[in-house]
Amino acid sequence: MSGTPNMTTATSTTTQTTPQTTASTTSFTSFLKSKWRSSTKAVKPWKPIPNTRDYIEQSWVQHNALQMAFDGDYMAPMTQSLLSGGCEVLDIGCGAGFWTMDMATKYPLSYFIGIDVDKNVFPSLSMQKNLFFQRVDIMTSPLPYENDTFDYIFIRSMLDTLPDSCWESVLQEIVRVMKRGAYLECVEPYTNLFDTGPTMSTIMTLIDTTSSIRISSTQQQGLQQQSTMPANYNPWPNRLAPLNTLKEMRIHHTHTPVGNHGGALGSLMVQYWERAIKASSQDWLQTKTTTEKELESLQQDMLTEVESHKTYMAWYSVVAQKKGYTGPTIIIEDVDAQVSEQ
Known part of the structure; x- marks a missing residue:
């Protein structure tokens, strides 16, 4: 089975509110206090994808x-900005924070915030003192x-975690909190696997069924939903293109073999799919989709x-920049590295 997603743009409306938070006495949380927006509006709950051990x-x-x-x-x-220090980075849908923690370790002079709807999976x-996690829906x-507020916002494997019609308003919020000249990066798999047989095709169908069940559950809770199409069928380039506040969209493609034929990377992807099956198995069994x-x-x-x-x-990874920055470009030269090369 092979193919690429249809290039169409989704539209939607949604009502959003703001939760409260607490802060410590560190300089980083002082920054958070100055940037945190409070609200007295009630938060409307919804049913997110469960962060079970298998999903983690x-x-x-x-x-x-x-x-x-x-x-x-x-x-x-x-890289240059992160090394120079002072960058504020937001990881949306951070889950257990693997990307956020790695980045905070590699770039100790910059600040990283990971947000997720499920605070129970946070480390x-x-x-590190330059790392903070917050529960945000x-x-x-x-x-x-x-x-x-932010110089860089990172999103990975998030498209199918929200109903399709919610993304337009979410993206407007993301752009709002980006500084002028800030970068947004979205990483996502294509919806189809390539060179598959009947077994993997069946597994993909089961996963799509699980996604549809979650969308249906969200609809029952009263959230507006204009389409039952899984969100990942409308890829990031289509969603970012209508935003006239962004510019210079760049798309990077890569392939990951699934199986030992692909060496160490392929072996990891087999583990990925084994855990994907295990993570969804309870849903399939409860709905009697399979035995x-x-x-x-x-x-x-x-x-x-x-x-x-x-x-x-x-x-694919999609990178776009927010318009409006007219300041200088910061370039850092590592003198020690240049000397060692000579």
């Missing part, structure tokens, strides 16, 4: 695989930050099939 493990495997596939943690031209161990409340025996057979057949078909996934 899947995210960990994905994080490591994409580091290899993209040869790094990001594609936006942010409980001690963290981006679908039912506007982002709780002042205008022009335990059928699930066991699917998992075994998948391992053989991806090798014989040499299955692979395709991913």
Whole structure:
């Protein structure tokens, strides 16, 4: 099975409100206090994708695989700014914070905030002083930050976590909190796998069914929904293109083999799909979409099939910049590195 998403643009309206937060006495949280927007409006709950242990493990495997596939943690031209220090970075839908923690470790002079609807998955161990996690529901409340707060916003594997019709208003909020000249990066897989057999096609159909069930559940809670189409069928380039506040959209493509035929990266992607099946299995069993025996057979057949078909996934990163910055470009030269090269 192969193909690319249809290039269409979704529209929507949604009502959003802002949660409250607390802050410590550190300089970083002082910055947060100055940028946090409060509101007295009630928050309307919704049913997010559950962050079970299987989903968290899947995210960990994905994080490591994409580091290899993209040869790094990001594609936006942010290295010089991150190294110079003082950059404010927002990771939307951070989950357990694997990307956020890695970035905070690599760039100790910049500041990183990870937000997610489920605070229970945030790291409980001690963290770097330049890292902070906050519980924020981006679908039912506007982002709780002042205008022009962040230099860089990162989003990964988030499209199918919200109903399709909610993304337009969410993106407007994202652009609002970006500084002039700030970068937005969105990383997502294409909806279809390539060179698949019948087993993997069945697994993909089951996953699409699970996504549709979650969308239906969200609709029952009264949120406006103009389309039941899974959000990831309308890719990021289509969603960002209508935003006239952004410019210079750049799209980077990469492929990740699924199976040992792809070496270390392919082995990671097999683990990714094994955990994806395990994470969704309870939904499938509860809705009687499949049986335990059928699930066991699917998992075994998948391992053989991806090798014989040499299955692979395709991913893309979209980077766009907010218009309006007219200041100087900061360039940092590492003198020690230049001397060592000579």
